[in-house]
Amino acid sequence: MSNFMVLLKGEFQRLIKYNIVQVGFGVSVLWVLVLFLIGRDQAADFVPLFIFMDASLMTILLIGAGLFYERQENTLKSLMITPSKLGYIIASKLVSAVYIALQSALFIGLLAYFFFDAAVNFAYLLPFTLLIALSHAMIGYAIAVLVEDFPALLATLMLYMIVFAFPSIFYALDLFDGIWEVVLIASPTHASFLLIDFSFGYDISTTLLVVSVAYLFLLAFSLARFVVFPKYIEKAVRE
Amino acid sequence: MEKVFEVEGLRFTYKKNGVEAVRGIDFAVRKGEIFGLLGPSGAGKSTTQKILTRLLKNYEGRIEYLGKDLKEYDNTFFEDVGVGFELPVHFSKLTGAENMAFFQRLYKKNADVAALLKRVGLYEDKDRRVGEYSKGMKMRLNFVRALLNDPKILFLDEVTNGLDPKNARIVKDMIREFKESGGTVLLSTHLMNDVEELCDRIAFISGGEIREISTPRDLKIKYGRRELSVEYYENSETKLETFDLDKLGENERFMDIVKNRTIETMHSGETSLDDIFIKVTGEKIHE
Numbered sequence: 001m002s003n004f005m006v007l008l009k010g011e012f013q014r015l016i017k018y019n020i021v022q023v024g025f026g027v028s029v030l031w032v033l034v035l036f037l038i039g040r041d042q043a044a045d046f047v048p049l050f051i052f053m054d055a056s057l058m059t060i061l062l063i064g065a066g067l068f069y070e071r072q073e074n075t076l077k078s079l080m081i082t083p084s085k086l087g088y089i090i091a092s093k094l095v096s097a098v099y100i101a102l103q104s105a106l107f108i109g110l111l112a113y114f115f116f117d118a119a120v121n122f123a124y125l126l127p128f129t130l131l132i133a134l135s136h137a138m139i140g141y142a143i144a145v146l147v148e149d150f151p152a153l154l155a156t157l158m159l160y161m162i163v164f165a166f167p168s169i170f171y172a173l174d175l176f177d178g179i180w181e182v183v184l185i186a187s188p189t190h191a192s193f194l195l196i197d198f199s200f201g202y203d204i205s206t207t208l209l210v211v212s213v214a215y216l217f218l219l220a221f222s223l224a225r226f227v228v229f230p231k232y233i234e235k236a237v238r239e
Numbered sequence: 240m241e242k243v244f245e246v247e248g249l250r251f252t253y254k255k256n257g258v259e260a261v262r263g264i265d266f267a268v269r270k271g272e273i274f275g276l277l278g279p280s281g282a283g284k285s286t287t288q289k290i291l292t293r294l295l296k297n298y299e300g301r302i303e304y305l306g307k308d309l310k311e312y313d314n315t316f317f318e319d320v321g322v323g324f325e326l327p328v329h330f331s332k333l334t335g336a337e338n339m340a341f342f343q344r345l346y347k348k349n350a351d352v353a354a355l356l357k358r359v360g361l362y363e364d365k366d367r368r369v370g371e372y373s374k375g376m377k378m379r380l381n382f383v384r385a386l387l388n389d390p391k392i393l394f395l396d397e398v399t400n401g402l403d404p405k406n407a408r409i410v411k412d413m414i415r416e417f418k419e420s421g422g423t424v425l426l427s428t429h430l431m432n433d434v435e436e437l438c439d440r441i442a443f444i445s446g447g448e449i450r451e452i453s454t455p456r457d458l459k460i461k462y463g464r465r466e467l468s469v470e471y472y473e474n475s476e477t478k479l480e481t482f483d484l485d486k487l488g489e490n491e492r493f494m495d496i497v498k499n500r501t502i503e504t505m506h507s508g509e510t511s512l513d514d515i516f517i518k519v520t521g522e523k524i525h526e
Contacts, residue, residue: 003345006345013341014330014333017333073328073330073331074324074326078322078329078342081293081322082317082342083316083318084345236294237289237294
């Protein structure tokens with residue numbers, strides 16, 4: 001078995017042992033309960049929002065908290081002195097975080113399709129969720145390697161939500177005028193929203209879709225290249 | 240003797256705070272020896288270990304591992320290396336056996352983990368979560384973690400920290416056996432008893448510079464006093480006299496005491512490594 005597969009298997013083993021898969025599933029169930037409480041007429045409108053929350057904000061938190069927890073247990077350092085490549089170590093964690101987001105998107109998407117008549121196109125939803133989770137996992141990594149401790153991570157996540165997530169959510173709820181979309185397109189949150197909305201049959205222009213996909217790819221790559229990889233070892237090594 | 244590591248002009252500055260932690264040190268670690276790196280906290284020994292284990296890379300100077308520049312090695316370098324960290328390095332919600340199995344699969348060469356766990360007294364607890372282990376158990380598991388790829392060189396940092404005397408003895412015996420089987424050890428510790436028992440050579444490091452490198456015996460002679468103190472019983476009281484070691488057999492007073500008094504104790508002026516540590520580094524030992 002290659003080292004990447006060993007690392008990946010280890011990540012999934014820990015996702016279960018640390019109850020992360022179970023908690024992720026529990027959050028999805030919670031969203032579904034909320035959808036039932038909202039009522040059949042309006043539930044379909046909220047499904048994209050809940051999938052977005054899991055794929056973006058939950059992914060940032062999952063990656064960030066995981067990194068701090070592993071640093072606390074000194075296991076990051078222990079991994080760094082194995083023959084595994086740094087890219088494999090980071091990628092295995094990304095894959096596990098993306099898996100949680102996909103699990104949630106699939107679960108909520110299927111329920112929305114069967115119970116709330118949501119027009120879900122899974123051929124778009126799953127790859128777009130993957131891209132959203134990947135880019136937000138990188139945002140989570142970047143925050144985690146740049147801040148000093150877990151409270152600082154939470155504070156930065158709150159700031160991120162205020163600056164990027166809330167305006168997009170308000171826009172989705174029609175609390176902002178359409179003119180704001182020009183500004184919002186610079187937000188990874190909004191780009192993610194557009195992709196999820198498209199997967200649920202909303203009318204999004206091809207230009208906006210292409211820009212959103214390219215933007216999230218570029219963001220993930222840039223953060224990996226210029227922030228996460230250079231800073232990861234420093235974070236792992238520091239006592 | 241073949242050199243495992245040869246370090247020349249090693250310097251390292253932490254970018255974040257600009258502190259020069261290592262200031263141009265030179266030393267070599269020979270194959271099959273236990274080399275002690277000693278010094279107070281912040282002296283630069285942990286930084287030096289992190290550089291040698293490739294955790295820190297932006298150093299100045301030259302390091303050769305088995306005759307080749309350390310920078311030329313890829314990650315296969317770690318197939319040769321075992322690191323016993325000062326603090327536990329395990330996934331707390333995995334069992335001891337699960338932790339070892341995970342890390343072991345990352346190496347091509349594997350040691351007999353069951354035998355190692357039995358030797359350090361953890362085999363019976365291998366299926367318990369590490370989070371339930373005591374500090375001593377975690378440290379013993381750290382030691383097994385360091386050995387599970389059957390390494391050629393061991394980096395050990397405060398390896399007996401938190402261990403009771405019985406388990407400390409087991410670990411020290413295993414280190415000695417590792418050396419006898421051809422392994423090389425770089426040991427960092429504050430416990431001078433461990434140094435005295437295990438190390439072939441030691442380097443005292445302070446302020447990022449090496450102050451002394453030698454064998455424990457030679458250092459004791461260098462820093463000791465060439466004298467002999469004799470406590471003897473005379474006229475219902477204990478008396479103490481000190482004699483120069485040179486030409487001791489020709490010292491009439493000493494010979495008279497030896498022949499005619501009841502001697503209670505005799506001590507040479509050999510100093511302890513604790514005293515040498517304080518003298519060389521200028522600091523007290525931090526436990």
